[in-house]
Amino acid sequence: GNSVTQMEGPVTLSEEAFLTINCTYTATGYPSLFWYVQYPGEGLQLLLKATKADDKGSNKGFEATYRKETTSFHLEKGSVQVSDSAVYFCALKIPNTGNQFYFGTGTSLTVIP
């Protein structure tokens, strides 16, 4: 079946620290991969995506590379800010199978000044 596994949270970092949130997946077929972010009291916002192996998605200083050999899509940022405090969700979608997304359980990030 299709599933996404994210590292357990919560994660607490000091401002300007390096961030990695691990995400691995299991999929039938060739998925597209996404990172979404949810700020308190809000819905999910697309952060970045990648659609094929070795693609790198990037946005707002965040990056993730689609690694087919390790079935991973780890999220990284070189220097986090307090405003990055949120919950981060890794997700996958199998193209041409309707529009069902499979989400990880989410990783809560708190950045302290």
Added chain:
Amino acid sequence: KAGVTQTPRYLIKTRGQQVTLSCSPISGHRSVSWYQQTPGQGLQFLFEYFSETQRNKGNFPGRFSGRQFSNSRSEMNVSTLELGDSALYLCASSLGAGGPDTQYFGPGTRLTVL
């Protein structure tokens, strides 16, 4: 372009009642998906509608139903509410095309069942 809107934002109901939630997708989007978000279960897929037809369905009981109108707006209905139905219900819209179709989420409806 206006984003995905959901109404109402907050609802309080009692056990046994029913509830209807509404979602207006981004203009031009034909696919609407619904998700239930709870602290214990995370994000769980309920169903997806495309061109007024249910295209995908998650693993929820028949008390959860939905529909989509010709203007792509969607409603979700939960009958005979249970305490465990308390959750944030998220709606997401997309073009509905094949391939890496990105979903855009609304702010959600927070349902509390007493």
